[in-house]
Amino acid sequence: MLELIIFTPLLGAFCLLFVNKDDNVLIRNVAFWFSLFTFFFSVILWLSFDQLSPKFQFVTDINWLSLFNIKFYLGIDSVSLLFIVLTTFIFSLCILSSWSNIKVHFKEYMITFLVMESLLLLIFSLLDLLLFYVFFESILIPMFLIVGVWGSRARKIRASYMLFFYTLFGSVFMLLAILVLYFDVGTTDYQFLLVSEISPFKQKLL
Numbered sequence: 001m002l003e004l005i006i007f008t009p010l011l012g013a014f015c016l017l018f019v020n021k022d023d024n025v026l027i028r029n030v031a032f033w034f035s036l037f038t039f040f041f042s043v044i045l046w047l048s049f050d051q052l053s054p055k056f057q058f059v060t061d062i063n064w065l066s067l068f069n070i071k072f073y074l075g076i077d078s079v080s081l082l083f084i085v086l087t088t089f090i091f092s093l094c095i096l097s098s099w100s101n102i103k104v105h106f107k108e109y110m111i112t113f114l115v116m117e118s119l120l121l122l123i124f125s126l127l128d129l130l131l132f133y134v135f136f137e138s139i140l141i142p143m144f145l146i147v148g149v150w151g152s153r154a155r156k157i158r159a160s161y162m163l164f165f166y167t168l169f170g171s172v173f174m175l176l177a178i179l180v181l182y183f184d185v186g187t188t189d190y191q192f193l194l195v196s197e198i199s200p201f202k203q204k205l206l
Contacts, residue, residue, distance in 0.1 A: 001045050002058040002074055005084065006121045008038045009091070013114040021107040031110035032095050035117065039088035046085055051078065056127060056191065071189060073127035083124045091117045102150060109150055116142035129178045129188040137171060140164050177206040 012034025019026050049057060056075035076084065095113065102109050119139050126132045140163075148160030182188050185196050 005041045009114040009117040013111045016111050035092045042085045042088040074125045075127045080124045112142045127190045
């Protein structure tokens with residue numbers, strides 16, 4: 001179910017590639033229904049979630065880059081579950097709010113929006129810190145395009161560059177902290193880090 005929620009917006013973006021760019025009505029409907037299906041699936045995920053269990057649920061383990069002990073772990077707890085439901089709900093509202101406001105490159109706008117939704121859902125589900133960082137940074141690409149191309153102000157290009165570089169520079173410190181954990185513990189698996197012995201001082205510093 002978790003994988004279905006993550007890849008449904010991506011599937012919608014893929015379908016839009018084959019839609020005529022001048023057919024705005026069909027583009028709107030495809031984007032909206034795929035976002036609505038994603039929200040519907042997230043509600044099912046919420047109803048299926050065991051509120052009494054302290055463990056991560058709907059865990060998927062894909063052995064990736066095993067040489068470096070990095071794994072494509074997916075799983076959620078009660079906090080990430082709420083973020084997923086909130087994200088799918090807000091993106092449906094965003095597509096509705098831009099129903100007739102976007103005047104140029106409407107197809108590309110909807111594709112970018114759906115790709116960004118998939119990336120957001122992925123970072124709320126990842127249980128490996130290094131992969132979390134990689135996909136967290138990848139969010140900057142669709143955000144850069146949305147602000148720079150479809151922004152409403154005259155200085156939108158400068159705003160998109162400032163957003164990109166400010167966020168990228170700020171997150172370099174997060175990457176350094178993740179690398180310190182990796183070389184100290186030997187993995188970036190969040191589940192393993194939770195039970196690892198790390199001094200309170202180092203935790204605060206990181």
